[in-house]
Amino acid sequence: xxxxxxxxxxxxxxxxxxxxxxMGAVITIQSAVGFESPWIPLYAVGLATRDSIILEFSPTIxxxxxxxxxxxxxxxxxGTMRVSEQIDALEIMGINSSSYLILPKIVAAMFINPFLxxxxxxxxxxxxxxxxxxxxAVTSYEFVYxxxxxxxxxxxxxxLIKTVVFAFIITSVSSYHGYYTQGGALEVGRSxxxxxxxxxxxxxxxxxxxxxxxxx
Amino acid sequence: MIxxxxxxxxxxxxxxxxxxxxxxxxxxxxxxxxxxxxxxxxLLKCLVGLHKVDSGQVLYDGxxxxxxxxxxxxxxxxxxxxxxxxxxxxxxxxxxxNIIFPLSMxxxxxxxEKRDRAxxxxxxxxxxxxxxxxxxxxxxxxKKRVAIARAISVNPKYLFCDEPxxxxxxxxxxxxxxxxxxxxxxxxxxxxxxxHDMNSVIEIGEKNAFIFKGEKWWEGNKEEILTTxxxxxxxxxxxxxxxxxxxxxx
Numbered sequence: 455x456x457x458x459x460x461x462x463x464x465x466x467x468x469x470x471x472x473x474x475x476x477m478g479a480v481i482t483i484q485s486a487v488g489f490e491s492p493w494i495p496l497y498a499v500g501l502a503t504r505d506s507i508i509l510e511f512s513p514t515i516x517x518x519x520x521x522x523x524x525x526x527x528x529x530x531x532x533g534t535m536r537v538s539e540q541i542d543a544l545e546i547m548g549i550n551s552s553s554y555l556i557l558p559k560i561v562a563a564m565f566i567n568p569f570l571x572x573x574x575x576x577x578x579x580x581x582x583x584x585x586x587x588x589x590x591a592v593t594s595y596e597f598v599y600x601x602x603x604x605x606x607x608x609x610x611x612x613x614l615i616k617t618v619v620f621a622f623i624i625t626s627v628s629s630y631h632g633y634y635t636q637g638g639a640l641e642v643g644r645s646x647x648x649x650x651x652x653x654x655x656x657x658x659x660x661x662x663x664x665x666x667x668x669x670x
Numbered sequence: 671m672i673x674x675x676x677x678x679x680x681x682x683x684x685x686x687x688x689x690x691x692x693x694x695x696x697x698x699x700x701x702x703x704x705x706x707x708x709x710x711x712x713l714l715k716c717l718v719g720l721h722k723v724d725s726g727q728v729l730y731d732g733x734x735x736x737x738x739x740x741x742x743x744x745x746x747x748x749x750x751x752x753x754x755x756x757x758x759x760x761x762x763x764x765x766x767x768n769i770i771f772p773l774s775m776x777x778x779x780x781x782x783e784k785r786d787r788a789x790x791x792x793x794x795x796x797x798x799x800x801x802x803x804x805x806x807x808x809x810x811x812x813k814k815r816v817a818i819a820r821a822i823s824v825n826p827k828y829l830f831c832d833e834p835x836x837x838x839x840x841x842x843x844x845x846x847x848x849x850x851x852x853x854x855x856x857x858x859x860x861x862x863x864x865x866h867d868m869n870s871v872i873e874i875g876e877k878n879a880f881i882f883k884g885e886k887w888w889e890g891n892k893e894e895i896l897t898t899x900x901x902x903x904x905x906x907x908x909x910x911x912x913x914x915x916x917x918x919x920x
Contacts, residue, residue, distance in 0.1 A: 534761075539755065543752070543758040545720055546750060547747060
């Protein structure tokens with residue numbers, strides 16, 4: 455279980471951090487360019503960056519990226535175990551292989567992904583603030599005022615609920631494709647690709663459903 | 671003793687096994703021989719419950735294995751050791767951890783006892799001082815020996831070997847064959863070996879069945895194999911022209 459948390463969670467920290475910082479920066483600059491009107495206050499840049507990151511970017515886009523990284527990793531790991539008869543070896547030992555291999559991954563991802571997403575939110579806002587100031591798109595005061603303006607804590611709850619659901623989707627869909635791999639190396643690659651494609655599609659569908667259920 | 675009674679298995683429309691019956695005797699090496707694709711591995715997987723049979727029975731010392739529930743099967747599986755074609759060692763674990771794994775699942779041994787048992791099993795297969803190596807760091811022959819060590823770690827009553835010599839050079843094959851023979855004699859277990867390697871059959875096969883197109887075509891001991899008039903078995907045993915010439919001369 456701790457191995458899975460380390461592998462699925464801490465192992466993804468680097469890519470999540472880099473993507474979050476630069477996506478935050480890009481959202482800030484794009485918002486600043488779009489809001490070039492005397493009628494729109496400058497703090498709206500911070501507000502738009504905050505809402506984009508908390509509502510959509512961190513929970514959904516980062517989950518899609520994790521579907522690519524973690525999903526393919528899970529599918530290829532379990533798929534390789536299947537084609538090299540390691541799963542048969544587990545079954546021979548009287549072990550429920552699906553529960554033994556898959557359950558810890560699902561539980562670990564559902565536990566650690568919310569922390570990853572919270573880190574992503576902070577880093578995204580930090581990236582927006584830092585690069586916004588560096589390129590002169592916004593002042594520090596306006597940006598910080600913007601991210602505090604009419605802040606709804608429920609948005610974070612909504613984002614974390616989505617994250618937990620997406621974590622379940624990534625690990626279960628990928629594990630399914632890995633577990634039912636048949637053949638050899640070629641099929642392991644196919645399972646890995648299918649895992650990423652299907653989990654991404656299911657994430658997008660559930661993103662729509664959860665938004666409709668929780669936010670509207 | 672393991673009894674296979676009238677085992678049939680289909681995959682889709684393809685009949686893989688047809689009414690296969692055989693008695694695998696205790697204290698002997700029971701070999702299933704046949705061409706690639708004749709149904710040997712499927713038979714082995716049916717015997718250990720990895721494939722569901724369409725009809726038939728598998729009796730482990732009179733216990734109907736296929737009719738058991740999960741918990742009852744688990745009890746029988748404690749008595750089974752299996753050597754897979756590729757070894758099936760767990761990649762993420764060291765050699766020692768691979769051997770300790772079934773001990774953790776099936777015994778109440780403490781850590782020190784498990785390590786002692788792992789060392790004993792590794793010594794038994796002549797692989798001392800490899801404890802901390804990973805499967806990717808050892809050769810094919812060593813992997814097979816580690817897999818044997820893992821299979822015997824829980825003192826099995828039944829040992830299944832799926833093509834133990836595949837991909838190995840002749841000398842290493844003899845080492846593996848001798849190891850299987852020694853373990854069978856030493857622990858008086860029921861050993862089932864699936865192979866198409868005639869050298870192994872002649873070296874260690876004590877009771878043999880020839881499987882052809884999913885059916886048991888012939889059974890007998892290794893001396894009888896060499897003198898049989900069964901055309902399919904003869905064609906299998908004396909596959910090369912050289913061997914056929916040798917047979918004609920003798």
